[in-house]
Amino acid sequence: MKHILLALMTFLVTVTVNAQDNFTSLSEALLSPGKAKHLDLSGQDLKEIPKSITKLKNLEYLDISNNQLKEIPFFLTDLKKLTFLDCSHNQITDADIVPSQLKKLKGLSLSHNQLTKITANFPNVENLYLENNQITKIELLHFCKNLKSLKLSDNQLSFIDIPDGESLENLNLLNISNNEFDKIPFFVNNSEKLTSLYASGNKLKFVPNLKDKEYLSILDLSNNQITFISDQDKNTVVFGDRIKSINLSNNQLTMIPESFGQFTNLEKINVSKNNFSDDEKEKIKKMFPSFRLEL
Secondary structure, eight states: OHHHHHHHHHHHHHHHHHHHHEESOHHHHTTSTTTOOEEEOTTSOOSSOOGGGGGOTTOOEEEOOSSOOOSOOGGGGGOTTOOEEEOOSSOOOOOTTSGGGOTTOOEEEOOSSOOOEEOOOOSSOSEEEOOSSOOOEEOSGGGOTTOOEEEOOSSOOSOOOOOTTOOOTTOOEEEOOSSOOSSOOGGGGGOTTOOEEEOOSSOOOEEOOBTTOTTOOEEEOOSSOOOEETTOSTTOOOBOTTOOEEEOOSSOOOOOOGGGGGOTTOOEEEOOSSOOOHHHHHHHHHHSOGGGEEO
């Protein structure tokens, strides 16, 4: 009983201490500027960020999402301890000044803004969210060696400019859904730690050979124009052994290689809304147990 009470007291003290670090009002945070580590100014109809925020020298987390901001003020770079910055759901058109100046920044969200290009260097960012913009061009991404999660869905990208031989070697998750890609970006070939690839809603014509992606477990290539699978024959193996989920629905496939039935870790495969003949559908049903097949 004493152990339970001690654990409960420790938990309450921890919560209290953390609560003292967290603020939802800048004016309140400025009353204890040295203590403020977490500031949530989301949904406060802000049109600009007061410069007084730079007094919060120990700030680590800043949420300024869901406001009416049109730019990210340069003085935010004075927040040297900032590790996460959420600027999503604003009207921002230029974000290039922020990342390279914030050396400790690990997470950056600029989703749901009005960005058209990204030409900044994100040297230390691990999680970069750029969904739902109008981005047509990305440069210098190959300097982002620490990237683990990159979300680029719902933009207007047709390619990502990364020099030959360069890679995002630590990338785990890539989402390029709902863009204009006609093939998977080449740098994916060198992203050996990739576990999840989402590329639905593009203009892909074929399934690339990803057998060297030994950690890849989730693949979504639905809603494309895929007519064949790379090097399509009965013995082709295009994925690694850890693949768990494959979504090829709403494409133009006419057959599935028999090698797909060899993936012992596969939990779900969706090949619905393709151009399979009745005979091919019967073959596919025999390849996969019904509980993990959508046809």
